[in-house]
Amino acid sequence: MDHAIETSGLTKHYGRVTALADVSLHVDTGSVFGVIGPNGAGKTTMMRLLLDIIRPSAGSARVLGRSPREGAQRLRRNIGFVPGDLRLEGRVTGRQLLRHYARISGPVAPRAIDTLAERLGLDLGKQVRTLSKGNKQKLGLVQAFMHEPALLVLDEPTSGLDPLVQQEFLAMVREAKQTGQTVFLSSHVLSEIQQAADSVAILREGRIVTISDVDSLRLTAVRRVRVGITGSTPDAVRRVLEEVPHLSELTVGDGDGVRVTARVEGEIDPFVKAIGVFRVSDLAVEEPDLEESVLRLYSSPETRHSGGTEPNDVR
């Protein structure tokens, strides 16, 4: 399989700040590749380097077989890009702006703009400057997808979108993959990467901490769960839940029914099956925390000793 993106020792310094350090990775053509990391990890820097918006201090990249620097013009037609700091202003309508972009990006299939806008619930008749943050983000997504580029580079693409629109976006990513497009997207939300990506690079302080397939990563996800149970007693609930593997920090309180909180690591299925024997009146499963579930497990020994959880500490 050939590579839509290849980087070798890619490095970017801003004065004394190293935004990206020695990043070498490749993204298979036709795959969805996620980059995940906390604020300031270097995700935006990497994307800007790939698009020749900024130039590397060291190392190199190839995008669709070319250096970003040499191939800029042609690459723009074959890449759909949503920047992390998307700023759209102006008195033009969304439709007028997209038509303008279509002249730069190359042929857009008839109705592609309307179809995408309808999917995302975007009104193309409104002036761009009057759109909310989420609606501007939708406009950014339509402009990236509308010409069916070979490569989509999406920096925090779901920021500002409500959950239903996020799901629609994820469906668009899956469809893009089915048609052979490559998607390179960044996020600091673990669940989004898990749903969308085949492979993921974890970035921290400008360095790749690990590159893994998403299925292996899923096993490390840590979730916080809260359950309300009626028609049982705290003791009975505790007895059942104490048998659940990879469940820790269990609290069982008595109040309006039995109130349970716990931390579940990895697969959620044994926990769901265990509470299934009770009458569940309330259930909340919190989004896995990136720091807790992934970064501590994969961080360097020095970082781990500064208070993180050791991988083999995890119960």
Ligand SMILES: Nc1ncnc2c1ncn2[C@@H]1O[C@H](COP(=O)(O)OP(=O)(O)OP(=O)(O)O)[C@@H](O)[C@H]1O
């Ligand atoms: N133009 C710049 N001048 C100086 N430092 C910069 C510049 N751009 C980025 N940095 C620094 O480089 C590091 C990486 O920033 P980058 O924006 O790539 O991170 P990120 O992972 O995209 O973060 P976020 O999730 O907050 O968007 C940060 O320490 C940031 O402060």
